[in-house]
Each structure stands twice: as C-alpha cells, then as structure tokens.
Amino acid sequence: MPLIEAKDLVKEFRRVRPKTGAFSTVRTLFSRDFEVTRAVDGVGFAVEAGELVGYLGPNGAGKSTTIKMLTGILTPTSGTVEVAGVVPWRQRERNARNIGVVFGQRSQLWWDLPLRDSFRMIGRLYRVAPARYAQNLDRFVEVLGLASFLDTPVRQLSLGQRMRGDLAAAMLYEPPILYLDEPTVGLDVIAKERIREFVAGLNAEQGTTVLLTTHDMDDVERLCRRLVLIDHGRVLYDGPVAPLKEKYAPHRELVVQLASPAEVVVPNADVVRAEEGRVWLSFDPRTTPAASLIAEVSAKYEVTDLSLVEPDLEGVIRRMYLEREG
Numbered sequence: 469m470p471l472i473e474a475k476d477l478v479k480e481f482r483r484v485r486p487k488t489g490a491f492s493t494v495r496t497l498f499s500r501d502f503e504v505t506r507a508v509d510g511v512g513f514a515v516e517a518g519e520l521v522g523y524l525g526p527n528g529a530g531k532s533t534t535i536k537m538l539t540g541i542l543t544p545t546s547g548t549v550e551v552a553g554v555v556p557w558r559q560r561e562r563n564a565r566n567i568g569v570v571f572g573q574r575s576q577l578w579w580d581l582p583l584r585d586s587f588r589m590i591g592r593l594y595r596v597a598p599a600r601y602a603q604n605l606d607r608f609v610e611v612l613g614l615a616s617f618l619d620t621p622v623r624q625l626s627l628g629q630r631m632r633g634d635l636a637a638a639m640l641y642e643p644p645i646l647y648l649d650e651p652t653v654g655l656d657v658i659a660k661e662r663i664r665e666f667v668a669g670l671n672a673e674q675g676t677t678v679l680l681t682t683h684d685m686d687d688v689e690r691l692c693r694r695l696v697l698i699d700h701g702r703v704l705y706d707g708p709v710a711p712l713k714e715k716y717a718p719h720r721e722l723v724v725q726l727a728s729p730a731e732v733v734v735p736n737a738d739v740v741r742a743e744e745g746r747v748w749l750s751f752d753p754r755t756t757p758a759a760s761l762i763a764e765v766s767a768k769y770e771v772t773d774l775s776l777v778e779p780d781l782e783g784v785i786r787r788m789y790l791e792r793e794g
C-alpha cells in the first residue's frame with residue numbers, strides 16, 4: 469500500500485470579487501459575486517515508502533496548495549488523500565507526527581529563542597523520549613554543522629543556518645515522511661549542497677520518504693529518481709527522470725578540443741558550435757553510440773581533450789511545457 473496517496477484532488481479558492489464605484493466597500497461586503505481559482509484540478513499520485521519524489525511545476529501550478537492538503541493545513545474541495553493511513557485534515561495531530569515539513573520561505577522555529585530552545589520545545593511537543601532526543605540532536609548537530617550557532621536566537625541566523633535548523637527541527641521526532649517546499653531557495657552553493665547531502669542521507673539511511681518541490685534543477689538532478697510534473701493543477705508527467713530526458717532531449721553533445729582549429733565533418737553528428745578549436749557535436753545515442761563517435765573523431769582529427777554533456781533537466785522540462793502549450 470502506498471504511504472502517500474492522493475486521488476482526484478481538487479482545491480478551489482473562492483474570493484469575493486471586489487466592487488468598484490460608490491459604496492464599493494459596503495457593496496463588496498454583501499457581494500455574492502465570487503471569483504473562483506481552481507489551484508488543484510484533479511491531481512492523483514501514489515508514493516511508496518522510501519521514495520524521493522520531485523513535485524515540480526511552473527509558478528502557480530498548484531504545488532504548494534497540494535502540499536498544504538497533504539499536511540492537513542488545507543481541506544480539499546473534493547478528492548481524497550491518505551498519508552500513512554491518515555486523512556490529514558481530519559486528524560491533523562496524528563498526521564503531524566508522521567510528517568516533517570520545511571517551507572523554505574518561512575521558518576517554523578521560534579524567532580526569539582535560541583535554536584537549542586526551539587528544538588527542546590519541539591521535542592516536548594512531540595513527546596520524544598529524552599535519550600532518543602539527545603541522540604537525534606547530537607546527530608543533527610554533527611551532520612548539519614549546527615554547533616557554532618545552537619545558542620543563537622533564530623532571528624540572528626543566516627538563511628542557510630536557519631534552513632539547517634529548520635531541517636533538524638522537522639526530523640527531531642523521526643517522522644517517516646518529509647515534505648520540502650523550496651528548501652534551497654536563496655542559499656549559496658555550499659549551503660545548498662549541504663542541505664542536499666542531508667536529505668539524500670535521510671532517504672538512503674533512514675528510509676525517509678521525501679516529497680520535494682523546487683525550482684532548482686540541481687536539487688532535482690541530485691536527489692530525485694522520480695518526478696511528478698504539474699501545470700494548471702493537473703499532472704502532466706509521473707515517472708522516472710530518464711525517459712523524460714530521452715523523449716524531450718534525445719540528443720547528447722560531445723565536446724572535443726582539437727590540437728588546431730579545423731572544420732569537423734563526421735557522419736551521424738552535427739556541429740552545433742565551434743570556437744577556437746573547441747567543437748560541440750550533437751548526436752543521437754540511440755543510433756550512434758558515444759564510443760563509436762569518439763573513435764571516429766579521434767581517428768580523423770588530433771583531439772587533445774573531450775567530454776560528453778548530458779541534457780540538463782531544466783531544458784527538458786521547459787521543452788515539455790512548450791510542447792504541451794503549443
């Protein structure tokens with residue numbers, strides 16, 4: 469049985485359409501004229517225990533609204549969700565024990581308290597046994613590098629430090645599920661990598677099931693084996709990363725550095741760029757294996773260096789969205 473299962477999930481937001489003109493405030497107050505936004509429009513997916521799934525889509529696609537329904541913050545307009553056998557919005561407290569949540573844009577920590585006290589409050593709130601609590605705290609302090617700012621009030625922490633604190637707080641009570649909404653937004657490269665390493669470790673070592681929304685394709689490349697792509701509140705793709713790349717970016721690039729500039733002509737590959745002896749060749753690995761192309765180029769030209777370039781996921785997803793729109 470899946471650990472997380474959403475079926476035909478719909479969420480509509482109704483907002484009174486504001487009136488203009490004389491007595492507009494009073495007329496808005498008594499208005500029956502609603503504006504309806506269907507943020508999530510029939511989403512369905514199932515996540516098995518131990519998966520690490522990227523939940524992606526353009527701005528306004530409905531990602532955060534879905535996560536909010538999975539956490540129980542929002543009640544859907546229709547459809548069903550079960551998370552570890554619990555309907556999140558009916559049993560919010562039971563659901564909360566099963567999930568850790570990190571929203572990159574906002575902290576769950578107490579702003580005026582030192583990180584250590586925030587952790588203590590969370591430990592008490594979730595009734596973590598003292599020995600277990602101490603063990604978990606020690607581990608997170610070590611792997612997330614929290615020691616130097618554990619006694620600093622949260623409001624004085626840098627964004628990267630706060631995010632690490634938020635991650636530790638979300639996992640202190642060992643929930644089997646972790647929802648991450650833009651966990652690396654605004655962080656520098658090193659801080660991002662640290663977060664990714666931590667999440668990958670939780671998934672690999674603890675078997676934590678992770679649902680990740682992000683706009684950062686490096687997060688996705690590094691962490692996700694499966695993607696659920698949504699747009700306008702609907703699922704466009706649900707499956708592994710590789711076939712998506714194959715379908716929307718079947719070509720690979722071979723970059724060769726020649727000893728001296730030359731016009732490269734080889735069958736089964738197109739020169740897409742050439743600059744001072746560096747040549748970018750595009751080829752289809754389904755018909756031309758990389759090894760045979762490399763052998764061919766090396767036999768004909770004096771090659772001093774070469775590399776193979778994989779298609780990047782951002783381009784793949786962009787191409788998919790463009791194709792659907794067109």
Ligand SMILES: Nc1ncnc2c1ncn2[C@@H]1O[C@H](COP(=O)(O)OP(=O)(O)OP(=O)(O)O)[C@@H](O)[C@H]1O
Pocket residue numbers: 481482483505506507525526527528529530531532533534
């Ligand atoms: N409380 C709300 N009231 C009215 N409309 C809302 C509310 N929350 C979200 N929406 C609308 O629902 C749609 C989906 O929003 P959502 O935040 O789920 O998208 P998202 O995929 O998370 O986007 P982003 O990547 O920009 O965070 C948007 O059109 C948004 O304006």
